[in-house]
Amino acid sequence: MVxxxxxxxxxxxxxxxxCAAPSKAPKSLxxxxxxxxxxxxxTNNFIxxxxxxxxxxxxxxxxNIKRFREKFNEHLCVSTGGPCTYTGDTMLKVHQGQKIxxxxxxxxxxxxxxxxxxxxxxxxxxxxxxxxLAPMRDDMLYK
Numbered sequence: 001m002v003x004x005x006x007x008x009x010x011x012x013x014x015x016x017x018x019c020a021a022p023s024k025a026p027k028s029l030x031x032x033x034x035x036x037x038x039x040x041x042x043t044n045n046f047i048x049x050x051x052x053x054x055x056x057x058x059x060x061x062x063x064n065i066k067r068f069r070e071k072f073n074e075h076l077c078v079s080t081g082g083p084c085t086y087t088g089d090t091m092l093k094v095h096q097g098q099k100i101x102x103x104x105x106x107x108x109x110x111x112x113x114x115x116x117x118x119x120x121x122x123x124x125x126x127x128x129x130x131x132x133l134a135p136m137r138d139d140m141l142y143k
Contacts, residue, residue: 028081029132033125039076043069045115056108059098079132091139100140 077084
């Protein structure tokens with residue numbers, strides 16, 4: 001009987017300690033996808049994808065690519081929970097006057113998906129990135 005009580009107490013103590021032990025914070029999406037190296041790969045892939053698409057390239061043809069690369073990296077980093085600060089303009093200001101239609105917007109999203117796939121993101125990771133970017137859609141369309 002004493003052995004049973006000791007075993008039960010040990011099991012209870014072990015359970016309580018396991019429950020009280022601090023758990024690791026869940027990884028941010030930024031960490032999960034591979035951090036800054038992956039953000040930069042996505043950005044570089046996206047720039048390449050855009051450069052090969054005549055329809056979408058016209059929105060970017062007067063863009064300072066060095067600045068775009070820097071700001072897109074910052075934007076993706078912040079949006080995925082990374083340790084960056086976005087220092088660019090708002091999405092509304094950036095897209096003002098471009099009058100982007102839904103077809104071109106969706107094509108651009110497809111180019112971003114391709115860029116993420118080439119950077120090694122899984123489909124669920126791609127969907128999570130798109131989910132954090134989706135609220136900005138209205139600031140880009142028909143402005």
